[in-house]
Amino acid sequence: MTYSNNPLIKIENLSYAYPRRGAVLKSINFTLHSNERVVINGDNGAGKTTLLHLIVGLKKAKQGDIIGFGEPCKTEKQFNQLRARAGLLFQDPDDQLFCPTVLEDVMFGPLNLGFTKQQAIDKSLQTLKKLGMQGFESRITHQLSGGEKRMITLASVLVMEPQVLILDEPTNALDEKAKMRLLNVLQGLPQAMIIISHDRAFSDQLATRQLHLQDGLLTEPSKSTVAVA
Amino acid sequence: MTYSNNPLIKIENLSYAYPRRGAVLKSINFTLHSNERVVINGDNGAGKTTLLHLIVGLKKAKQGDIIGFGEPCKTEKQFNQLRARAGLLFQDPDDQLFCPTVLEDVMFGPLNLGFTKQQAIDKSLQTLKKLGMQGFESRITHQLSGGEKRMITLASVLVMEPQVLILDEPTNALDEKAKMRLLNVLQGLPQAMIIISHDRAFSDQLATRQLHLQDGLLTEPSKSTVAVA
Amino acid sequence: MSQGLEHSLTSWSGQALKHQASWIDAIDARVRVVCSGLFALVVVLSSQFAPTLLGLIAAFVLVKSSKLNIKRTLRRVIAMDLFMLTLICILPFTTPGDVMFSVFGLAASWQGLSHALLITIKANAVLLVLFSLVATMSASTLGHALAHLKVPDKLVHLMLFMVRYLDVISQEYKKMRRAMQARAFVLRTNRHTWKSIGYLFGMLLIRSVERAERISDAMKCRGFCGRYYLNDDMKMGRIDIIFGVCVMCFLILLIGLNIDDLFK
Amino acid sequence: MHIVDGALSVPVLVSGAVLAVVGVFIGLKKMDYDHLPLVGVLASVFFIASYIHLPLGFSSVHLIMNGLLGIILGWVAFPALLVALLLQVIFFGFGGLLVLGVNTVNIALPAVIIYYLCYKGIRHESAKVAAIWGAIGGAGAIIITSVMVAFSLALSGESFVLAAKAVLPAHIPIMIVEGFVSYAAVYLIHTVKPEFITKEKS
Ligand SMILES: Nc1ncnc2c1ncn2[C@@H]1O[C@H](COP(=O)(O)OP(=O)(O)OP(=O)(O)O)[C@@H](O)[C@H]1O
Ligand SMILES: Nc1ncnc2c1ncn2[C@@H]1O[C@H](COP(=O)(O)OP(=O)(O)OP(=O)(O)O)[C@@H](O)[C@H]1O
Ligand SMILES: [Mg+2]
Ligand SMILES: [Mg+2]
Numbered sequence: 027m028t029y030s031n032n033p034l035i036k037i038e039n040l041s042y043a044y045p046r047r048g049a050v051l052k053s054i055n056f057t058l059h060s061n062e063r064v065v066i067n068g069d070n071g072a073g074k075t076t077l078l079h080l081i082v083g084l085k086k087a088k089q090g091d092i093i094g095f096g097e098p099c100k101t102e103k104q105f106n107q108l109r110a111r112a113g114l115l116f117q118d119p120d121d122q123l124f125c126p127t128v129l130e131d132v133m134f135g136p137l138n139l140g141f142t143k144q145q146a147i148d149k150s151l152q153t154l155k156k157l158g159m160q161g162f163e164s165r166i167t168h169q170l171s172g173g174e175k176r177m178i179t180l181a182s183v184l185v186m187e188p189q190v191l192i193l194d195e196p197t198n199a200l201d202e203k204a205k206m207r208l209l210n211v212l213q214g215l216p217q218a219m220i221i222i223s224h225d226r227a228f229s230d231q232l233a234t235r236q237l238h239l240q241d242g243l244l245t246e247p248s249k250s251t252v253a254v255a
Numbered sequence: 256m257t258y259s260n261n262p263l264i265k266i267e268n269l270s271y272a273y274p275r276r277g278a279v280l281k282s283i284n285f286t287l288h289s290n291e292r293v294v295i296n297g298d299n300g301a302g303k304t305t306l307l308h309l310i311v312g313l314k315k316a317k318q319g320d321i322i323g324f325g326e327p328c329k330t331e332k333q334f335n336q337l338r339a340r341a342g343l344l345f346q347d348p349d350d351q352l353f354c355p356t357v358l359e360d361v362m363f364g365p366l367n368l369g370f371t372k373q374q375a376i377d378k379s380l381q382t383l384k385k386l387g388m389q390g391f392e393s394r395i396t397h398q399l400s401g402g403e404k405r406m407i408t409l410a411s412v413l414v415m416e417p418q419v420l421i422l423d424e425p426t427n428a429l430d431e432k433a434k435m436r437l438l439n440v441l442q443g444l445p446q447a448m449i450i451i452s453h454d455r456a457f458s459d460q461l462a463t464r465q466l467h468l469q470d471g472l473l474t475e476p477s478k479s480t481v482a483v484a
Numbered sequence: 485m486s487q488g489l490e491h492s493l494t495s496w497s498g499q500a501l502k503h504q505a506s507w508i509d510a511i512d513a514r515v516r517v518v519c520s521g522l523f524a525l526v527v528v529l530s531s532q533f534a535p536t537l538l539g540l541i542a543a544f545v546l547v548k549s550s551k552l553n554i555k556r557t558l559r560r561v562i563a564m565d566l567f568m569l570t571l572i573c574i575l576p577f578t579t580p581g582d583v584m585f586s587v588f589g590l591a592a593s594w595q596g597l598s599h600a601l602l603i604t605i606k607a608n609a610v611l612l613v614l615f616s617l618v619a620t621m622s623a624s625t626l627g628h629a630l631a632h633l634k635v636p637d638k639l640v641h642l643m644l645f646m647v648r649y650l651d652v653i654s655q656e657y658k659k660m661r662r663a664m665q666a667r668a669f670v671l672r673t674n675r676h677t678w679k680s681i682g683y684l685f686g687m688l689l690i691r692s693v694e695r696a697e698r699i700s701d702a703m704k705c706r707g708f709c710g711r712y713y714l715n716d717d718m719k720m721g722r723i724d725i726i727f728g729v730c731v732m733c734f735l736i737l738l739i740g741l742n743i744d745d746l747f748k
Numbered sequence: 749m750h751i752v753d754g755a756l757s758v759p760v761l762v763s764g765a766v767l768a769v770v771g772v773f774i775g776l777k778k779m780d781y782d783h784l785p786l787v788g789v790l791a792s793v794f795f796i797a798s799y800i801h802l803p804l805g806f807s808s809v810h811l812i813m814n815g816l817l818g819i820i821l822g823w824v825a826f827p828a829l830l831v832a833l834l835l836q837v838i839f840f841g842f843g844g845l846l847v848l849g850v851n852t853v854n855i856a857l858p859a860v861i862i863y864y865l866c867y868k869g870i871r872h873e874s875a876k877v878a879a880i881w882g883a884i885g886g887a888g889a890i891i892i893t894s895v896m897v898a899f900s901l902a903l904s905g906e907s908f909v910l911a912a913k914a915v916l917p918a919h920i921p922i923m924i925v926e927g928f929v930s931y932a933a934v935y936l937i938h939t940v941k942p943e944f945i946t947k948e949k950s
Contacts, residue, residue, distance in 0.1 A: 067430075068430070069400075069402075069430040069432060070400045070401035070429065082705060084705070106704075106709060109704065109707060110707050114702075114705045116698065116702055118698070120652050120695075121699050122702040124645070124648055124649075124699050124703065124785070125648070126623060126624035126627075126644060130624070134706055134708075135706040138707035138709070139707050166622075167648070168648065171299060172299050173299060183706075199299070199427060200299065201299040201453060224431070311666055313662045313665055313666060335668055335670060338666055338667070339668045342666075342667075343663075343666040350660050350662075350663050351663040353660055353680075353683050353687040354683050355935065355939040355940050356939070363664075363680065364667040364668060366676060367668040367669045367670070368668055395940055396940075397690065397941065398940075415667065415668070524753065524846050525846065527754075528753050528754050528761075528844075528846045560840055560841040561841055572755075574910060575908075575911075578908070578909070578911065579906075580906075599907065602754065603754040604754075606753055606754030607752040607754050607755075607844055610845055611753075611841045614837065614841075615841070618838055619839065626838075638779060638781070639827055639830070639831065641781075641788075642784060642787060642827055643831045643834070643835070644788075645785060645788025646788045646791050646792050648788075649789050649792045650796070650835075653789065653792045653793055654792075654796050654799075657796050671802060672803060673803055673804055675928060677802065678802070678929050679928065679931075680932075681800065681802065681811075681929055682931060682932020682933040682936065683932050685793075685797065685811075685929060686932065686933035686934070686935075686937045686940075687940075688793055688796075689790070689933070689937065689944075690936075690937060690940055690941050692789040692792070693786065693790070695789060696785040696786040696788075696789040696790075697785075697786075699785040699789070700782065700786075
C-alpha cells in the first residue's frame with residue numbers, strides 16, 4: 027500500500043489517566059493514512075473508547091499531540107473543526123439518536139454545519155438512500171431495531187461527509203445478517219476508518235491493518251508484537 | 256447421554272405475542288433434562304430473550320404450560336418458587352447489578368430467600384471464592400470491567416443454588432480472555448443450562464444440544480431442520 | 485412531515501400504537517394547542533352548570549371525531565387521581581346548605597354535591613379535549629407547535645429530550661426491576677424492600693447521568709455548539725381558520741351563558 | 749398529589765401560575781444548553797419514579813422523589829417538573845391544564861427549599877451522613893409539598909378545609925417510605941459516583 031505523504035490523523039505521545047486510577051493510555055503513537063482501515067482490538071477496559079474520545083477531543087489529553095488533517099488540535103474550536111471531518115460512531119446507538127424522528131436526527135449535523143434546512147433535508151434523504159434506508163425518514167428513532175438504529179447512526183455521521191470514520195464496536199449485539207449488511211456497506215465506503223471490534227471474522231474482512239491495545243500501549247500483534255513507537 | 260425420567264423444565268405449546276405485533280413465539284415445545292446444556296441461537300429480535308423471560312415467569316404467556324421441577328407454574332407465587340431454583344443471567348450485566356458493592360449485590364438473592372444477614376454474607380463469600388473472585392467483595396460494582404461484571408452476576412445467581420442456569424448472551428461484549436475464563440467456569444458447573452449465544456465457537460464448546468429459534472419456531476438445525484414438536 | 489407519525493399517546497412507552505387518522509390530524513398543531521388552552525380557561529372559570537355541561541358534550545364530540553380508542557381514553561379519565569376523587573366525595577359533607585341526607589350525624593348538602601359534580605365535569609371536559617386535540621399529535625409536533633407559540637426554546641427542547649429518553653430509561657428501569665424479580669425479590673412493606681428500591685433508583689440516576697454525558701458528546705461530534713434548530717414550519721390553511729373560528733364561537737357562547745346567569 | 753382542574757379558586761390559580769413562571773424563568777436562566785441532556789434525562793427518571801408503586805400494608809404508595817430532584821438540580825427543578833407534569837397531563841390525564849402552575853409550584857418549590865437546606869449535608873465526606881441528609885431531604889420535601897397542597901385547597905374555599913386537613917396525615921406513610929428510599933439512593937450515589945453530587949454545579 028502506498029501511503030500519501032500527509033497522514034489524516036496523527037497522534038504523538040498521547041497519555042491519559044482517569045482521576046484516582048492508574049494511567050489508561052501511556053504515550054501512544056499512531057498515524058492514519060487515507061485508504062486505510064485500522065482495526066483496534068483489546069480487552070474490556072483497555073482504553074479503546076477512551077482513545078477514540080481523545081482523538082476527537084471529547085476528552086482532553088494531559089500530554090501528547092493530536093494532529094488532524096495537518097493541523098495540531100488543542101482548543102475546543104480546533105477540535106470542533108476536526109469533528110466535522112472525522113465522524114465518530116458511538117458504542118451505544120441510543121446515545122447518538124437523540125432526535126424524535128430519523129430525518130431530524132440525520133439533519134442535525136448538516137444544520138450545525140450551516141446548511142439551510144432544504145439542503146439539509148436533501149442531503150439527509152440522499153444519504154439514507156445510499157445506505158438503503160429510504161422510507162425510514164419519518165420513523166421514530168426509539169422504535170427501530172438494533173440493526174436499524176446502527177444504520178441510522180451511520181447515516182447521521184456520513185451525511186456530514188467526513189474524511190475519516192471512527193467506529194466504536196459497530197457490531198455489538200448485531201446478529202449475523204445485520205453484521206453482513208454493515209460489513210458490505212462499510213466495505214463500499216471510500217473513507218479511511220478506525221474501527222474498534224472484538225469480532226475476529228468482522229475485523230479480518232474489513233481491516234487493512236490491525237492493532238492491539240494492551241496495558242496502555244498500542245502494538246502491532248500479527249507480525250512481531252513490537253510497540254509501534 | 257442418559258436422561259432422567261423427570262425433566263427439570265418442560266414447556267408445552269407456549270405462544271406469545273407482544274401487543275400490536277405478530278406472534279413472537281408460536282407453540283413452542285421444549286424440555287430440559289439434568290446434565291444438559293442447551294444452546295439456543297437465532298437472529299436479533301427472534302424472541303430468545305422473550306422465551307427465557309417466559310420460562311421464569313417475568314412475562315406471562317397467554318397460552319401454553321410451563322412445568323418447572325414437576326410442578327405446573329401459573330401464579331406469581333409458583334413462579335417465585337421456580338425462580339429460586341432456576342437462576343437467570345440477564346443479557347446486560349449492568350441491568351442486574353444495582354447495589355453499591357459486590358458483596359451487597361451477591362447477598363441480595365439469599366436475603367430474598369429468607370436467610371439471615373450473616374448466613375447471606377457467608378454464602379456470598381463462599382460463592383465468590385468458588386468463582387475465583389475472592390477479594391472483590393468490597394469493590395464497587397459500577398466500576399468493574401465487563402468481564403468482572405459478568406462474573407459477579409454469575410455469582411449472584413449461583414449463590415441462590417439454582418438447579419438450572421439460564422444465560423442470556425453471556426459472552427456479549429466480552430473480550431477473548433474473559434470469554435475463555437467464563438467458558439471454563441461454566442464447564443465446571445454441575446447445573447443444567449439453557450444458553451443463548453450468537454457466538455459459534457463458544458456454543459460449540461459448551462453445548463450438549465443446539466437449537467435454533469426462527470419465525471417463532473424452535474428447530475434442531477444440525478441434523479435435519481425438523482421442528483421439535 | 486410529522487403527519488403519519490406514531491401516535492404520541494404512548495410513543496414514550498415504546499408501544500407502536502395504531503393511530504386512527506381523522507380530520508383532526510389535518511388541523512394545524514398551533515391552532516389545536518391554543519384552542520384547547522382557551523377551552524380549558526373558559527370551562528374551568530365557568531360558574532354555572534349549563535356551560536360546563538355543554539363543554540363536556542363538545543369534548544365528547546371531539547373525542548368521537550378524533551377516533552380515540554374509547555376504552556383506553558376511559559381508563560385514563562378514570563385514572564384521574566383517586567386521591568382527588570376522594571376529596572370530591574368529602575365535599576357534600578363539608579359544604580353547608582340544604583340537607584340531602586345525613587350519615588352518623590353528618591349532613592350532606594345539595595350545594596356540596598353540585599359543587600363536587602361541577603368539579604368533576606370541568607376536569608373531565610378539559611382532559612377529554614386535551615386527549616383529542618393535543619395528545620393525538622406526535623410529541624415532536626407538539627414541541628414544534630409550542631416553539632412557534634413563543635414558548636422558550638430551552639423548555640421545548642427539554643420536552644423533546646424527555647420524550648425521547650423516557651422510553652430508553654423506562655426500559656432500563658423495567659429490565660433492572662425484572663432482574664431483581666428473577667432473584668426472588670418480592671415487594672413488601674419492609675426496610676429491605678425500601679433499601680433495594682432506593683438502590684435501584686440511585687443506580688438508575690447514575691446510569692442516566694452517564695448517558696446524558698454520552699449524549700452531549702454525541703451532539704458535539706455532530707458540530708453542535710449551543711444552538712438548536714427546529715425544522716417544522718407550519719402554515720395556517722383554510723381548515724385551520726374555520727376550525728379556530730368555530731371553537732371561538734362556541735367559547736363565546738359558553739361565556740355568554742355564564743353572563744346570562746349572572747344577570748338573572 | 750396532583751390537584752385536578754376546577755377545584756381551586758381563581759386567586760390560587762393565578763398566584764400559582766405567577767410563582768411557577770418566576771421559578772421556571774430562574775431555572776431556565778440557570779440552565780445552559782449544555783445541561784439540556786442532563787436535565788432531560790433526570791426529569792425522565794423522576795417521571796418514572798412516579799410509576800414505582802410500593803406496597804404499604806393493604807394499600808400502596810407511589811414515589812415522588814422531588815426532594816432528591818431538588819438536591820441534584822436546584823432551581824432547574826422548576827422547568828424539569830413543569831415539563832414532566834405537562835407530559836403527565838397530556839399522556840395520562842393526571843392533574844389538569846390550568847392547575848399546572850399550582851401543581852408545579854407545589855412540587856418544585858419544596859425541591860428548591862430542600863436544595864438550600866441540604867446543600868451542605870449532602871456533600872459530607874461520609875456516605876452515611878450524606879445519606880441521612882438525603883433521607884431528611886426526601887421526607888422533608890414530602891412534608892412541605894403536602895402542606896402546600898393543603899394550603900392551596902384550604903385557600904380555595906371553606907368547604908375544602910376538612911379535605912386540606914386530611915392531606916397531611918395521608919402523606920405520613922409516603923414520607924416515611926420516601927425517607928428510607930432517599931437514604932439508600934443517596935448512599936449508593938455517594939459510594940458509586942460521589943462526584944455526581946459533590947461537584948459544584950455551574
Ligand atoms: N469516567 C470514568 N471515570 C473513571 N474511570 C473510567 C471512566 N470511564 C472509563 N473508565 C475506566 O477507564 C478504563 C478504560 O475504559 P474504556 O471505556 O476506554 O475501555 P474500552 O476499551 O472501551 O472497554 P470496552 O471494551 O468494555 O468498551 C476502564 O478501566 C474504565 O473502567
Ligand atoms: N416490550 C416490548 N414491546 C413490544 N415488542 C417487544 C418488546 N420487547 C421485545 N419486543 C419485540 O419482540 C421481538 C423479540 O424480542 P427479544 O428481545 O425476545 O429478541 P431476542 O431474540 O432476544 O433479540 P436479541 O438477539 O437482539 O437479544 C423483537 O421484535 C422485539 O422488537
Ligand atoms: Mg468501549
Ligand atoms: Mg435478547
